[in-house]
Amino acid sequence: MKIIVLVKQVPNTTEIKVDPIKGTLIRDGVDSIINPDDRASVECALMIKDQFPETHVRVLTMGPKQAVGMLQELYGMGVDECSLINDAIFAGADTWATSLTLSKAIALYEYDLILAGRQAIDGDTAQVGPQVAEWLDLPQVTYVSSIKEVTDKNITVVKSYEDMEEVCRVSFPCLITTLADQIKPRLGNFSLVWESNQREIPILTSVELKADPKEVGLKGSLTQVKKTFVKSVSKKGQMIKDDIELAAKTIADIIHQNNHA
Amino acid sequence: MNVKDIYVYIEVREQTALDVGFQLLSLSQTLKEQYAAKSIAQDVVAVLVGHNVEKHIKTCHDYGADKVVVVDHEVLNFPTTEAVTHALTQVIKTFNPECFLIGATVVGRDIAPRVAARVATGLTADATHLEVDPADDSRLLLMTRPAFGGNLYGTIICPFSYPQMSSIRPEVFVKVLYERPVVEPIRFDFSFTPKHTIEVLERKVKHKEGGDLKKAHMILAGGRSMANHVEKLQEFASSINATFAASRGLVESGKVGKDIQVGQTGTSVRPALYIACGISGAAQHTAGMENAQTIIAINTDPEASIFQFSHLGVVGDAVEVLKEVQKYL
Known part of the structure; x- marks a missing residue:
């Protein structure tokens, strides 16, 4: 079986803080991580490889050159091949241009299954997976919390809705997006990590993808960012400190009002 | 066009x-x-x-x-x-x-x-x-x-x-x-020939720990620092007919399920009253609760950013404060 996993390197958004005076994001010292939902996808691919050892797992990522470090970490987890999609003209892409670029890269290879994280923690759009499926005309199952069964013809997964779970079976080829919540990724194997440092990571540019500069990156995007801003927070309300009795009475009063509203 | x-x-x-x-x-x-x-x-x-x-x-x-x-x-x-x-x-x-x-x-x-x-x-x-x-x-x-x-x-x-x-x-x-x-x-005249076959084998309602957050009139939510006090907060919440919820930090501690997470990656809520206990107020969290009509925040850190969103801010340990509140209910 041939599996392609789409992975993104992201800033650890839980560490990002806002400079309250300048009103900008403080990104210094914020480390880059493998997007958690994507890491779950890698784990799913490797679980399938555990079951069917002849499975080939290929990781594709689009991003700056520094993402090579992340790919080496993924070799350490046990993936077979990684490629970095990198070209100056790919920069600034919205989900439309990103998904088109990824689809062109995917089309270079054979695959039965494409796995991707549901969404990335920097943009949180959840759009790239379904749009890749659309470009490639594949069935998709999004919001997958676990994989139940894999055969050589199809995959059975649990899809998570707001208030419901669905077990469904989809034939290959297909695209699945995964949730990080219930899938615990394995740690890197030390000797694989060691070997991976020696491995060359191939770079796919617009030449390999035969991408028209007009259809990728910022130029190829259908949406534009008009402006960005840091949210101005509202003024503080009433504060109580050092008087637990006053605080308790006030809170109880507010609860009473709401219980009788 | x-x-x-x-x-x-x-x-x-x-x-x-x-x-x-x-x-x-x-x-x-x-x-x-x-x-x-x-x-x-x-x-x-x-x-x-x-x-x-x-x-x-x-x-x-x-x-x-x-x-x-x-x-x-x-x-x-x-x-x-x-x-x-x-x-x-x-x-x-x-x-x-x-x-x-x-x-x-x-x-x-x-x-x-x-x-x-x-x-x-x-x-x-x-x-x-x-x-x-x-x-x-x-x-x-x-x-x-x-x-x-x-x-x-x-x-x-x-x-x-x-x-x-x-x-x-x-x-x-x-x-x-x-x-x-x-x-x-x-x-609209809808004609459709399916091409992708996805076979649904089962659909079942998810077990929810905390009732339906979206419909909750009152929500009491705990942050990561409340990981060892989840039961006390749940008891208090049910005593005032509030639904219990959690920040991402508390969910990540493993003490509660993701289903009750309020925030940008969890559920967005707008209850009449939201009581935030030991929640620092990361943007991730406030994006999901800032529309509550009344927000009470209790936190030991007087500089916690949750106080920028609260209508009433109390500096103190949430468990202690709620114990005291119980006397007046």
Whole structure:
């Protein structure tokens, strides 16, 4: 079986803080991580490889050159091949241009299954997976919390809705997006990590993808960012400190009002 | 191309119409007024997709639809990716809407990207604020959304293609009783040959720890620092008929399930009262609760950013403070 996993390197958004005076994001010292939902996808691919050892797992990522470090970490987890999609003209892409670029890269290879994280923690759009499926005309199952069964013809997964779970079976080829919540990724194997440092990571540019500069990156995007801003927070309300009795009475009063509203 | 009107997808799952569709119809009435102020006439059109959905037509008008397009077919009884993508794509190609809004539910976020790609237009995800560009001669929708865990906001435009599409999370906007007159619906001729086979083997209701957060009148939520006091908070919450919820930090501690997480990556809520216990107030969290009518925050750190959002801030240990509150209930 041939599996392609789409992975993104992201800033650890839980560490990002806002400079309250300048009103900008403080990104210094914020480390880059493998997007958690994507890491779950890698784990799913490797679980399938555990079951069917002849499975080939290929990781594709689009991003700056520094993402090579992340790919080496993924070799350490046990993936077979990684490629970095990198070209100056790919920069600034919205989900439309990103998904088109990824689809062109995917089309270079054979695959039965494409796995991707549901969404990335920097943009949180959840759009790239379904749009890749659309470009490639594949069935998709999004919001997958676990994989139940894999055969050589199809995959059975649990899809998570707001208030419901669905077990469904989809034939290959297909695209699945995964949730990080219930899938615990394995740690890197030390000797694989060691070997991976020696491995060359191939770079796919617009030449390999035969991408028209007009259809990728910022130029190829259908949406534009008009402006960005840091949210101005509202003024503080009433504060109580050092008087637990006053605080308790006030809170109880507010609860009473709401219980009788 | 002549584009016109604001279309809203009304998601129906097994005959139940989701509230977010009605919330977006009401929002669209506001956008319609903004367009009208620029002498651009728009109608608000509900796209009601499902099977046996007649009973929802009046509700659509009640919450702001001027017209209703009905796409009724048995394959649409539960919204699947392929069938709904096909239905919405056909509707867009037939009517050429100026704007198209979709609730960012699990279903909405599954189909909206495919619809946008198929009709070759841009899509903004999870917008939290929409307005018509006030600049002269502009018909653009300004779609503002959070990114970087809610630390940064971006205003997105879709200047070259139609419709201008956005998904919007449930409970970000409220539904308003506009009571638009009921008119004869436009029945859309839906023909569909499925190509992708996805076999559904089972659907079952998820076990929820904390009741339905969205409908909760009062919510009491704990942060990471409350990991060893979850039971006490739950007891207190049930004693005042509040629903218990958690920040991402508390969910990550492993003490509670993801189902009760409030925040940008959890559930957005707007209860009458929200009591935040030991929650520092990361943007990720506040993005999901800042619309609560009254917010009480209890935190030992007087500089905690949650106090920037609270109507009443108490500096102290939440467990101690709530123990004291109990005396006055």
